[in-house]
Amino acid sequence: MSFRVVRQSKFRHIFGANLKRDQCFDNIRVSKSSWDSTFCAVNPKFVAVIVESGGGGAFLILPHAKVGRLNPDVPLVGGHKGPVLDIAWCPHNDHVIASASEDCTVKVWQIPEGGLTRTVSEPVVDLVKHQRRVGLVLWHPSAQNILLSSGSDNKVVIWNVGTGEALLAFNLPDLVYSGCWNWDGSEVLFTCKDRKIRRVDPRTGEIEEEAIAHEGNKASRAIYLKNGLVFTTGFTKHSERQYSLRAPGHLDDPIVMVELDTSNGVMFPMYDPDANLVYLCGKGDSVIRYFEITPEPPFVHYINTFQTPDPQRGIGMMPKRGCDVTVCEITRFYRLNNNGFCQVIPFTVPRKSELFQEDLYPDTQADIPALTADEWWGGSNADPILVPMTEAGVQSKKQEELVVTKKAPNVLDKSKVGGSGASAAGSGRTSVSGSAPSTPDVDIKKLTMVVMDEVQKQMGEIASKQKERIDEMGAEIRKLKAMIVKHESRIRTLETKNRDLESQVVSSGGGGGGVNSNGNNGGSAGSEEEIMGPDEV
Numbered sequence: 001m002s003f004r005v006v007r008q009s010k011f012r013h014i015f016g017a018n019l020k021r022d023q024c025f026d027n028i029r030v031s032k033s034s035w036d037s038t039f040c041a042v043n044p045k046f047v048a049v050i051v052e053s054g055g056g057g058a059f060l061i062l063p064h065a066k067v068g069r070l071n072p073d074v075p076l077v078g079g080h081k082g083p084v085l086d087i088a089w090c091p092h093n094d095h096v097i098a099s100a101s102e103d104c105t106v107k108v109w110q111i112p113e114g115g116l117t118r119t120v121s122e123p124v125v126d127l128v129k130h131q132r133r134v135g136l137v138l139w140h141p142s143a144q145n146i147l148l149s150s151g152s153d154n155k156v157v158i159w160n161v162g163t164g165e166a167l168l169a170f171n172l173p174d175l176v177y178s179g180c181w182n183w184d185g186s187e188v189l190f191t192c193k194d195r196k197i198r199r200v201d202p203r204t205g206e207i208e209e210e211a212i213a214h215e216g217n218k219a220s221r222a223i224y225l226k227n228g229l230v231f232t233t234g235f236t237k238h239s240e241r242q243y244s245l246r247a248p249g250h251l252d253d254p255i256v257m258v259e260l261d262t263s264n265g266v267m268f269p270m271y272d273p274d275a276n277l278v279y280l281c282g283k284g285d286s287v288i289r290y291f292e293i294t295p296e297p298p299f300v301h302y303i304n305t306f307q308t309p310d311p312q313r314g315i316g317m318m319p320k321r322g323c324d325v326t327v328c329e330i331t332r333f334y335r336l337n338n339n340g341f342c343q344v345i346p347f348t349v350p351r352k353s354e355l356f357q358e359d360l361y362p363d364t365q366a367d368i369p370a371l372t373a374d375e376w377w378g379g380s381n382a383d384p385i386l387v388p389m390t391e392a393g394v395q396s397k398k399q400e401e402l403v404v405t406k407k408a409p410n411v412l413d414k415s416k417v418g419g420s421g422a423s424a425a426g427s428g429r430t431s432v433s434g435s436a437p438s439t440p441d442v443d444i445k446k447l448t449m450v451v452m453d454e455v456q457k458q459m460g461e462i463a464s465k466q467k468e469r470i471d472e473m474g475a476e477i478r479k480l481k482a483m484i485v486k487h488e489s490r491i492r493t494l495e496t497k498n499r500d501l502e503s504q505v506v507s508s509g510g511g512g513g514g515v516n517s518n519g520n521n522g523g524s525a526g527s528e529e530e531i532m533g534p535d536e537v
Helices: 373-377 423-432 436-511 512-531
Strands: 040-042 046-051 057-063 077-080 082-087 096-101 105-109 125-128 135-137 147-149 155-160 165-171 175-183 188-192 197-201 207-212 221-223 230-234 241-246 256-259 267-273 276-284 287-293 300-307 312-317 327-338 342-350
Touching: 040 082, 040 175, 040 327, 040 512, 046 082, 046 221, 046 287, 046 312, 057 327, 077 096, 077 105, 096 135, 096 147, 096 312, 105 135, 125 276, 147 175, 188 230, 207 300, 267 312, 267 327, 276 312, 276 327, 276 423
Parallel strands: 040 312, 082 135, 175 221
Antiparallel strands: 040 046, 046 057, 057 077, 082 096, 096 105, 105 125, 135 147, 147 155, 155 165, 175 188, 188 197, 197 207, 221 230, 230 241, 241 256, 267 276, 276 287, 287 300, 312 327, 327 342
16 A cells, blocks of 8 residues: 655645845845835836835836946936835736825836836826826736726725726725735735734625735735635734635635744745745745645645745745746845845756746736736726747737827727636627727827937937037147147257357356356356246246
């Protein structure tokens, strides 16, 4: 009779390793806000970090290649009048990011290719609806241009960023700590200050289910898993940290409830839906614990702990599209320390073969929306579009600028919404790529031509001014050369006169003593001074 002693899992030996310091980011003034946020957002092109900024709020945008120590005058995104509390990259466009701030506004920004070259203060769209500070922004996982925001006024707003309007606003009984869309975006999960966890219909604002999440009064977090289960983190009455696994419909009866330790930092659960792995990163912790979610008991399997000597201030997780498949990288964390150092930590699965490991990389979420905003608001739901990962990684489509059109259908950042989503998405894509967006394209082309003409005109004026300046400098140099030649000729003339005087003194002195020669020398010196006037020196 044989029995299995060790659980079989391809992720059982996953481990994390620090990159060298010159491959990380340094000299970042991380925000000192007391709000429970990760302060960091990552996508396959950029790293965004909320930073300290005088006279308002700002965050930093860094391309992944720009590693090393940052200059103090690095460009920022700084259009908020209060500290920035949360940031989130759009899952369907790697150049669009949303930010929430204490100035009661949500702003959406367009980041140029290659990163910022100057400080940006004008957003693509301003979303104003909240009466108090906004601490949470969440993009819809599969619908185009749908954004959720939540503030300290207990209000949750569903935005259509394509038109800049609020589709729905509803209130919850207490302050929202965290929120999460489910896999197809048909429900939203909230944890609130009254210790309750709530499932809400985002189209109506109706609370479908609520239950006590954790008995402690400190902040709790909750996320939806791909299979529909709910994973939560929180505290007990005695301030011991714990995590739980629950099923929708039975949120008050957790499947698993495990206590971890007695630290007082809020734990942020980071979820990898492809590998079904959950990473627990506590604020102020120096460790990252990771677990695997499986259908068999005990359902949440502890794998290992990554430990560092420094406590973490914030953390960001790279989407699977940005992982390096050639080294079997499963995920990558960007860990912010209190001293301004951003530590890059790739997590890999050791494999002897150097070939592409298909079992580690199932199809992952693409940067293509499955639904338009109008289709989702009309009641359609669709899972995110999945694309296969290959040896070359995931090929992203060309990103275009986000266009905001008032009182018009959603105009996405991409002119073509591809993929094999629901059938309802097909008709939406046809309407988006039809005649409606053609006018903005023509206007943009005309505007581009006008701008290019103006730039060429200004460049010609600058070149002519520079040529005049160069001619003036050439004339000055020629004058200096002529003056030098004149002085050289005068010096030669004086040297000739001096030699003649010396020869006359020697010939007139004859065989006289040293006194006469001295006197004559003095006389020659005096005559030389008479010859060389003050104007000639």
